Each structure stands twice: as structure tokens, then as C-alpha cells.
Amino acid sequence: MPRQARFDAPGTLYHVIIRRIEKKAILRKILFVVAILYALTGCVWNRATNSAPQFHATSDGSIELQFPADWYENKEKHPYDLQYLSPGQQMVVGLFVYKKEDLAADMTPRELLQTQIEDIKSKRKNFQVLEGETVVQHGGKKLTTVTYTGEKEASKFCYRFTLIEFGNTPELLAIALQTAFPSSWSEDKPILDEIVKSARVKARNRLHKPSDGGAN
Numbered sequence: 001m002p003r004q005a006r007f008d009a010p011g012t013l014y015h016v017i018i019r020r021i022e023k024k025a026i027l028r029k030i031l032f033v034v035a036i037l038y039a040l041t042g043c044v045w046n047r048a049t050n051s052a053p054q055f056h057a058t059s060d061g062s063i064e065l066q067f068p069a070d071w072y073e074n075k076e077k078h079p080y081d082l083q084y085l086s087p088g089q090q091m092v093v094g095l096f097v098y099k100k101e102d103l104a105a106d107m108t109p110r111e112l113l114q115t116q117i118e119d120i121k122s123k124r125k126n127f128q129v130l131e132g133e134t135v136v137q138h139g140g141k142k143l144t145t146v147t148y149t150g151e152k153e154a155s156k157f158c159y160r161f162t163l164i165e166f167g168n169t170p171e172l173l174a175i176a177l178q179t180a181f182p183s184s185w186s187e188d189k190p191i192l193d194e195i196v197k198s199a200r201v202k203a204r205n206r207l208h209k210p211s212d213g214g215a216n
Contacts, residue, residue, distance in 0.1 A: 121148075
């Protein structure tokens, strides 16, 4: 009777027995392979444990966000002043930066936030509130956040909008748009929280004027 196939699950350890034809000693080859695997594992471990979150600035150098070390910048053309993606693009964070003097006189920060929300809503199906608006103070910043779900083509996403107002630099405003999958939202949300909370003013350089939004 043939042996049943081994259950294949990522991370599972197996006990493996190796015999060479004619039962000749193969200890030297085994030790050589083990040494190589040990060296490779050590390199990966050191790289992971030495990694730390890094700050990255917007294209004009005015505002910085801190991202996990394995996130990477979107080098393709996009409407944001800064956009980073997680490995596998499971999460995406885009940041728009505004200077108040470039906005209409009657445009309030809340209205600016609503403008971004309406822009994404017009491009999505079944756009609904997932988490109602919250307002928190953190590190001299006022963070106004609201989260929606929406559908694009065959996929559904969470869209998290955060208006960032800097207490010490009131002439600057920023809006972060963060996207993730609903199935992993509870795990991804704390990571996205930390990214938004890390926002800080780096320099008072010339800022981009308001631009249209874009997202997954």
C-alpha cells in the first residue's frame, strides 16, 4: 500500500532520513549542506533584527513619515507627494501636502478632507463608512480620521483618510490615504496608525498645490 502524501504546510518541520546507495557514509556532505544553510539563515536573521523603521520625506522635503524598513517607495508616476507600499502591496500609504495660502479663502481643512473623500467615492462602487470619524491629538498634531470600504473592479479595499494639522506649523496641511484589504484590516490598522502618527514637519520648502487623488 503506498504511503500517504506528507501534509504540506509553511513552517512545518520534518524529520528526514537519508541513505546513500550501498549505505556509504555521507556525513561530510550533510555537514557541508548544514553549514551553508546555517550561514544563509544567519544572514537573513541579522538583516531582519538590524532593520528599523526609517523616515522618508515628501518630494518637496517638507514633511516626513516613518515606514517599516521593508516598505518601499513607489517610483512610478502618481499624484501623491509621497507614496510607500508594503511587501506584496498589501498596504499602500499616500500623502498629499498642502499650503494654506494655495487654497481658496473659504476652504477649511475639514472641507479639504471631504473633497478627497468625495474624489475616491466617485471612482468606487459600494463606498460605505467602515469606521466613523475620530479626532485625536498626538505629538503636537491634530489627526482627523475616517475609514471607508469600496470596490474597484473585482476587489474590495479599506480606504482610511487622515487629515493632519500641525500645531507648530499651521500653514501646512497633509492628508494621508491608506489602503488595505478588509480581511487583514485588524492586523494592518496598528501599523497604519503608527505611520500617520509619525508625521512631522521637516522643512518649510515650497509645497505642491492641491492635486487630484488616486488609489488602489
